[in-house]
Amino acid sequence: MLQPVMHVLKQKYIILASGSPRRKELIENIGLQVKLCPSLFKEDLDPENFENFSEFVEETALQKVLEVDNRLKTEGAAPDVIIGADTMVTLDGKMFGKPISHEEAFDMLSKLSGRGHTVYTGVVVKSLDKTVKFTEKTDVYFGKLDDEQIRGYIATGEPMDKAGGYGIQGVGGTFVERVEGDYFTVVGLPLYRLCSILYDMFKEVK
């Protein structure tokens, strides 16, 4: 979608305020050149202070962007665009972050087995003159997993650094019977809306 503005985007210094190799791969797959700058924001917002999951992931994404923006400005390397994102898996009104132990991963995956859950990704795009925020949510339906399959998956090491304890773009993709929404929201960066925003930002700059 970005091809008509790609010559403009290629001249911009674009930062992805994330350490996620999956987000970087997504961005690169669509031909965008970005520099990764993981945020040092602690991600310690209290969910109780937010009306809903959308506001929570958007605010976390915003804090990641602002931390990176301030740091780079201090260093005299202010970027033209900063993109930040935060992804959260939710089930029955509860948020599942990254599991901190194999036991917690087992518990999460057992709960996700044989039913649907919702993944939220909040995104912030900050250019020199404006900041745009949005959240996408996608429903993901897992097939029924037995304990042996869950334990075997945990043994691959894949679940430990991923919200909800699975990676849809890896071995975890074999658990997913269907999705409803933008698939890339589940990977960690909703491409359609992100690219729509970048296109609108730069289509007048020729």
Place this chain on the structure above:
Amino acid sequence: MLQPVMHVLKQKYIILASGSPRRKELIENIGLQVKLCPSLFKEDLDPENFENFSEFVEETALQKVLEVDNRLKTEGAAPDVIIGADTMVTLDGKMFGKPISHEEAFDMLSKLSGRGHTVYTGVVVKSLDKTVKFTEKTDVYFGKLDDEQIRGYIATGEPMDKAGGYGIQGVGGTFVERVEGDYFTVVGLPLYRLCSILYDMFKEVK
């Protein structure tokens, strides 16, 4: 999902009867070791002879598998498992194969713009003692594209070897507002059902 039977699968000689680098990548992402052997089947079945799209893609996948199976047996290198697949994009009762010109790609993408279509992938898994066939279908909803965006996309070269003129795992992913079904059906290999079949085939072999 396959971890409990992976030690069995690793000892099997598994052929993917396809030349698609996307299918190979999907299979490798889930830890399966396969050898690619593109089928020489002409893919010239007449859609008029089939009741519906599912039967058409399943039969094409079957013919790919049988051609490869016969050829390898003749060469004395009979595999333990052969996996074949065929993917078709459909809109308003018509099938969209791979575009044969830029004009045809433009026509296809213009028709897909701003609405939903359905992707069918037929899969055949043939082991030494049985053959399993199935078809998965996934609905894909494109955002509205302008002519400049379509032309820019065609200029990337991505559309030309892909059913329907787009690749969802590449730049084409930015066109897709939402999917409903198995995302991997659109990439070319429905992972959930494929892995369920492989799991059932080999779970008794310990």
